[in-house]
Amino acid sequence: MRKILLAALLLVQTVGCSGSDFTIPDPVTPPAPEKPEEPEKPVVQPVKYVASAAELKALGTLAAGTVVVWRDGSYADVQAELRGAGTAENPVQLRAETPGGVRFTGKSRLNLAGEHLVVSGLWWRDPVPVGGKAVVTFAKGSAACVLRDCAITGDNTPEDAATDTKWVSLYGSENSVVECTFRDKRNIGCLLVVWLETGTTPRHRIAGNSFSRPVSLYGSDGKAINGQETIRIGTSDFSMQQAACTVEENYFYHCHGEQAEIVSNKSCGNLYRRNLFVECRGTLTMRHGNGCTVTGNYFxxxxxxxxxxxxxxxxxxxVEYNYFEGxxxxGYRTAICLVRGQQSPALSGYFQVKNAQVRNNTIFDCKYAFNVNYASSGSDQVMPVVGTTIADNTVVSSMVACAATPAPQIAWRDNVLYDCKQSGLTLPAATSAPAKPDVAAAVEAIRSGAGCAWKTE
Structure with missing residues (x-):
């Protein structure tokens, strides 16, 4: 057998050497596996220290990964601008040496111009209003910039009904205001505004902030002056444009302002989610624009x-899964109010409510749970609510009202009404009281998580 194998091996070698087409193929080497793309590594830049707007300006347009530390102290009338080109992995940072240790006063203000800029730990105390200027401005063209863990407080400022200013103005796209404290704005003008621009969908995020605006400014007629909202997203001119902003997990306490609109929605496609409103005179108002969602909020x-x-x-x-109590x-300031529209409204007018979905809300002990198809007396709001469903809501010890003229088109379905008065309609009443949900833990999580992490007292 051994001789046979040896002979076969010699035959193969002979054939291979004679120029025959028969050859022994080389072994196939499998291709090397592709290496996964490595994430961008953090850029290590030397930390830069500043103590003035001039020093910050002298740094020029900052590269990705740059960290600028503003030295602790009190600074008056600082008009600073942060310019930079950061990335998601390597943002440009401007932070206080100690959170809350940098205190700007007087006419101080900051402009953010660039991409992926992150500002944290700064405190503007008792800002002096400068007409047409905001304390913090996200510039036109800015993108993915963040104001975090900062505060603007006006506890010791005089009331001023003449000088209209904003505390935060948001232009650009995908910018964020998160975990900040805003307290006691005492001059006319919205506290935080999202400005829309032609061709830009802002997609900003306003989250985890603490807002308080207890002072209301009144006109000679004895009524609160318009324009004292806490948040406004858009303007009537741009109200039919998509904004797609998210307002979530903010705490609104004693936000009275104009006593009508705590938050004024004036654009389309915005999301209001898991916010907490405590003792605020006014409403979260869909004033202009369409296609917004209000879900999981507490009032x-x-x-x-x-x-x-x-x-x-x-x-x-x-409007779904919200909780209303007390x-x-x-009128307009009820738990849930659906308003009659005008016949041919201007952009600044009242558009007809169409195709609203109001479902799975819980309402306890409110003066009015629903005020539907409502308009103030003597108004030209004659277009009734149409195509709307109000379903699966639980209402206890509250008024349910719906104006029958003009006749609305509303599907009332599977609502639980216990110990409720009704006006303009007759819905089935529950005979036993539904259990009151325990929302304390969810409410406390929002309240305790909102605002900057350091004390502003």
Missing amino acids: FGNGMDGTGGVRLIGEDHT LAGT
Whole structure:
């Protein structure tokens, strides 16, 4: 057998050497596996220290990964600009040497111009209003910039009904204001504004902030002056444009302002989620624009007059899974108000409510749970609510009202009403009280998590 194998091997070698086509193929080497793309490594830049707007300006446009530390101290009338080109992995950072240790006063303000800029730990105390200027501005063209863990407080400022200013103005796209404290703005003008620009969908995020605006400024007619909102997203001119902003997990306490609109929605496609409103005179108002969602929010009035919930104007809004308790407002300032529209409204007018979905909300002990198809007396709001479903809501010890003229087109379905008065409609009443949900833990999580991490007292 051994001789046979040896002979076969010699035959193969002979054939291979004679120029025959028969050859022994080389072994196939498998291709090397592709290496996964490595994430961008953090860029290590030397930390730069500044103590003035001039020193910050001298640094020029900052490269990705640059960290600028503003030295602790009190600084008056600082007009600074942060310019940079960061990336998601390597943002440009401007931070206080100690969170809350940098205190700007007087006419101080900051402009953010660039991409992926992160500002943290700064405190503007008692800002002096400068007409047409904001304390913090996200510039036009800015993108993915963040204001985090900062504060603007006006506890010791005089009341000023003449000088209209904003505290935060947001232009650009995908910018964020997170975990900041805003307290006691005492001059006219919205506290935080999202400005829309032609061709740009902002997609900003306003999250985890603490807001308080207890002072209301009044006109000679004795009424609160318009334009004292805490947040406004858009303007009537751009109200039919998509904004797609998210407002979530913010704490609103004693946000009275103009006593009508705590938050004024004036654009389309915004999301209001898991916010907490406590003793605020006014409502989260869909004033202009369509297709917004209000979900999982908490409203507590504690019997304070003028406290309200959500007001709807326009088309395709959804109000769901919200909790309302102890709201004492009437008219537009009820737990959920669906407003009659005007026949041919201007952009600044009242558009007809169409295709609203109001579902799975819980309402306890409010003066008005629903005020539907409502308009103030003598108004030209004659277009009724249409194509709307109000379903699966639980209402206890509250008024349910719906104006029958003009006749609305509303599907009331599977709502649980216990110990409720009704006006303009007759819905089935529950015979046993539904259990009151325990929302304390969820409410406390929002309240305790909102605002900057350091003390502003």
